[in-house]
Amino acid sequence: MAKKLLLEKAHVEGIRHYDVYRREGGYAAVEKALKMEPAAIVEEVKKSGLRGRGGAGFPSGMKWSFLAKPEGVPRYLVCNADESEPGTFKDRYLMEFLPHLLIEGLIVSSFALGSNRTYIYIRGEYAWIVGILEQAIAEAKQNGFLGKNILGSGFDCEIYVQRGAGAYICGEETALIESLEGKRGNPRIKPPFPAIKGLWDCPTVVNNVETLAAVVPIMNMGGEEYAKIGVGRSTGTKLISACGNINKPGVYEIDMTISVEEFIYSDEYCGGIPNGKRLKACIPGGSSVPILPANLLLKTAKGETRLMNYESLSDGGFATGSMMGSGGFIVLDEDQCVVKNTLTLARFYRHESCGQCSPCREGTGWMEKILTKIENGKGAMSDIDLLWDIQRKIEGNTICPLGDAAAWPVAAAIRHFRDEFEWHVNNPARCQTQNYGLAHYADPIHVPA
């Protein structure tokens, strides 16, 4: 069993409540942190090597050290609980089962950053979790861990939960800030970065739920100890939400040294593919990251075993690799159609584009239309090239990375599965009823007995 730093207590009876959480050692990180200098906490987080768990993987300690501290201006910490990247449902799990872990992480982080008013921005659809979090906040407050002069330290802090209302783009940090200000979720042009000018034009740090929860074990064990877990620049543990065609979908906390193969096939994790089917492809880090065919998923182009960590998953760049992303792990078995899967993702990005930039607004619409044509047997060979051309014209030409996120899945599908697109064009009558590609893509290593 891999070491668990976040979910270890997830199944302790009553852990959602303060008394049980406290009895299990909860809030020790706050007690420790409030006796330290805020800058020393930032230093511990730097030493831990923690990288943002929201998708970009930016070093958290470094991000914290960029926060501007002008005299007399409030600073804000905002927890990003918008979790809307298809395939991702780990933050939901953490908040539902261990709300106090997040609150504890938020208190420590608020103290480190000097935020007296901290917001959790949660996607509107997670409505029932709002109550769970507010209950945990109220309990923490009753016990002196929130409010005025926490544990006699002189530090005041309140945490508020803000519900969104259905918009993937509000997960992008500047769109999230706009939304928190009561506006449409249109991303801002950067710079200025939120660390300088964020919520209500004040210096702001936006971090993912899992990132902020990880601050608790970092405080408890020290940054150096945390950094010893994992491998290379992939320190600590990572939550992976696994879904698609696997026997045991769910949220797993992994030590980033295990192989992708072990993750998919071992009973401790996904438990293999249902009905003895073979592995065709996988999107390992949420819908935005490149899809990989089975052979490139299990081994890198160099023939090395691919591991479940930032470096290994991106080995080979976009030509032969993918990304860790948000940890949304989507598995496709041999019966699945890559064109259809790509179409649902293209539709998602068209739906979620905020519409500010033409390449994203128009391009996502065109990609959906062309994919619909191909999927329904009405496409031409030239449509595949057109699709490729459109995605290239979106990438890098937009205000926020949603444009790239829409382009990458389409690009990777064509890069690795071009013959499946061509088969759709050549077999209009069969493309709705039959899947192509088994012989080509299904993983030859795992032919069921």
Place this chain on the structure above:
Amino acid sequence: MVKFSEDKLKEVQSMIDRYPKGKQKSALIPLLHLAQDEFGGWLSAETMDYVASILGIEPIEVYEVATFYSMYNLKPVGKHVFEVCHTGPCMLNGSDHIIAYIKRKLDINVGETTADGMFTLKTVECLGACGYAPMMQMGINYREHLTEAKVDAIIEECRNKQ
């Protein structure tokens, strides 16, 4: 005429108190949720104007927001709204089949409401329940691991709530 009760007005005030002075516009999104729940499950122009007056902002600022977010209904919906996810991971687990089944069973298309005003069917994008697919949202709850039998039971449950 739309107007919050005294109790709800207290709730509104506590929403506004979450933000620094002068930043009450931040309460707009939670306030619209509350208004939608209170005033018939959708946001009429009258409701939106009322919300604008509470926050002391222009009605256009409310319309801008209400039209951006997918959870706000800008026209009346049925008593029970089935919002079935059809994004990749749910599709891989048979959401197409579930949507087709609900369409047949209720005899409506996606985006329509049954003649008796009981049910509305919508398709939505990923709701963060991909591991428990296929799934749908109904009110504030998720219904996961959907099968035909589960859909039947849910419809029955809604009819019995009458």
